[in-house]
Amino acid sequence: MSPATPSTDTQTPAIDCHYANGQLALDGVALEAIASAVGTPTYVYSRGLIEARWRAYDAAFGTRAHRVCYAVKANDNLSILRSLGLLGAGFDIVSAGELARVLASGAAAADVIFSGVGKTAREIEYALTAGIGCLNVESTGEIECIAAVAGTLGRPAPIAVRVNPDIDAGTHRYISTGLRENKFGIPIEDAPALYRRIVSEKWLEARGVACHIGSQLTSSAPIIAAVQEVVALMEGLEADGIELDHIDVGGGLGISYQDERPPSIADLVAAVIEVVPERYTIVMEPGRSLVGEAGLLLTRVEYAKPAGSRNFVIVDAAMNDLLRPALYEAWHEVRPCAEARLDEPGVLCDVVGPICESGDWLARARELAVQPGDLLAIMDTGAYGFAMASNYNARPRPAEVLVYGGDFHVVRPRERTVDLFAREQEVLIEK
Numbered sequence: 001m002s003p004a005t006p007s008t009d010t011q012t013p014a015i016d017c018h019y020a021n022g023q024l025a026l027d028g029v030a031l032e033a034i035a036s037a038v039g040t041p042t043y044v045y046s047r048g049l050i051e052a053r054w055r056a057y058d059a060a061f062g063t064r065a066h067r068v069c070y071a072v073k074a075n076d077n078l079s080i081l082r083s084l085g086l087l088g089a090g091f092d093i094v095s096a097g098e099l100a101r102v103l104a105s106g107a108a109a110a111d112v113i114f115s116g117v118g119k120t121a122r123e124i125e126y127a128l129t130a131g132i133g134c135l136n137v138e139s140t141g142e143i144e145c146i147a148a149v150a151g152t153l154g155r156p157a158p159i160a161v162r163v164n165p166d167i168d169a170g171t172h173r174y175i176s177t178g179l180r181e182n183k184f185g186i187p188i189e190d191a192p193a194l195y196r197r198i199v200s201e202k203w204l205e206a207r208g209v210a211c212h213i214g215s216q217l218t219s220s221a222p223i224i225a226a227v228q229e230v231v232a233l234m235e236g237l238e239a240d241g242i243e244l245d246h247i248d249v250g251g252g253l254g255i256s257y258q259d260e261r262p263p264s265i266a267d268l269v270a271a272v273i274e275v276v277p278e279r280y281t282i283v284m285e286p287g288r289s290l291v292g293e294a295g296l297l298l299t300r301v302e303y304a305k306p307a308g309s310r311n312f313v314i315v316d317a318a319m320n321d322l323l324r325p326a327l328y329e330a331w332h333e334v335r336p337c338a339e340a341r342l343d344e345p346g347v348l349c350d351v352v353g354p355i356c357e358s359g360d361w362l363a364r365a366r367e368l369a370v371q372p373g374d375l376l377a378i379m380d381t382g383a384y385g386f387a388m389a390s391n392y393n394a395r396p397r398p399a400e401v402l403v404y405g406g407d408f409h410v411v412r413p414r415e416r417t418v419d420l421f422a423r424e425q426e427v428l429i430e431k
């Protein structure tokens with residue numbers, strides 16, 4: 001049983017999560033065994049699938065010069081970063097904190113790209129001192145800041161300009177980034193003048209052009225349209241004597257949460273390769289498509305509360321643990337971990353958490369047969385799950401478990417309640 005092996009060259013490796021001996025298991029490890037040992041709520045990830053997805057990206061490039069930089073924001077657990085780093089991944093980060101995590105996982109700063117609209121001078125200094133691979137800049141103000149910091153340090157700053165091509169990625173408006181109305185990037189038509197300015201600065205080194213039009217994209221067409229615009233820009237710059245070595249096409253490939261049919265990793269990469277001249281190294285920054293389907297959130301049912309036409313299934317996970325439904329009305333499949341429940345007649349249920357807000361729901365209007373004490377798996381939560389978790393309602397964040405080698409390993413122990421206020425106690429006012 002090897003979920004890591006794609007059945008054809010162009011198929012994206014899929015998760016191995018099915019019932020065995022009456023219990024839902026991930027890569028052959030029963031989820032009930034994990035929940036009994038570690039408690040709930042707990043995020044569980046398949047290392048095998050994360051690695052297989054990364055290899056699918058890497059292999060799809062064949063002999064083309066490329067760099068697959070994992071977008072750390074999707075899931076910044078150190079063991080996941082280390083697993084990917086060991087395979088040769090680069091990393092895409094958006095904060096000093098993410099850089100610190102990547103370095104703590106054992107990776108080199110030279111393999112890191114720093115994206116984001118609001119890098120502070122301190123973050124820029126930290127990144128340059130560490131030897132960052134590239135800063136993707138998003139405004140003239142940031143370019144001036146980088147030039148000043150680099151000059152003070154006496155270290156040249158490798159940069160790429162993130163351009164905004166004004167292309168509709170056709171995704172949720174909160175995660176669309178390539179439209180003029182979004183705060184991201186520099187209007188593509190302003191880029192040539194900016195590059196002329198950059199090459200005239202002593203401490204700036206123009207290395208490439210970057211673009212990222214959004215997340216959870218289910219069609220490659222807008223990505224390819226954006227890449228074509230960037231290539232045209234690069235060719236124009238080249239004609240002006242400005243040589244660049246890479247094109248960063250961003251991340252954004254979607255996954256199937258419900259019935260979406262995104263292109264396979266291989267097909268997307270093939271389409272990108274086709275429109276980028278060979279002399280440019282292609283950089284990609286995938287997040288969700290590497291880790292999203294490789295993770296699930298285990299939660300235990302506390303109460304089943306009938307309420308008119310529907311039941312509320314009150315579980316021990318909440319919007320602080322998994323924010324996507326509350327924030328984007330995102331749909332995540334809910335599976336009972338005991339197979340026997342599938343044979344029982346289901347009722348219409350809303351799966352909700354204990355937090356004092358009606359927005360605290362994880363799934364709505366699902367046909368489920370559940371009883372208090374049941375274990376549920378909320379699927380496809382490996383990306384932007386734990387990463388967006390908070391301590392709202394003074395709730396400790398979940399444990400994180402990585403499954404590999406036929407066993408499970410706690411890669412982040414559950415937060416303790418005392419962890420939440422220990423620093424406040426240090427400065428507790430006296431009266």
Ligand code: LLP
Nearest residue numbers: 071115212215216251252285286287288384
């Ligand atoms: N590169 C840049 C510059 C980005 O802003 C992002 C994501 C990525 C790469 C990775 O995109 P991905 O391959 O994961 O689509 N919290 C939201 C998603 C926010 C994505 C933000 N940027 C969600 O839960 O759907």
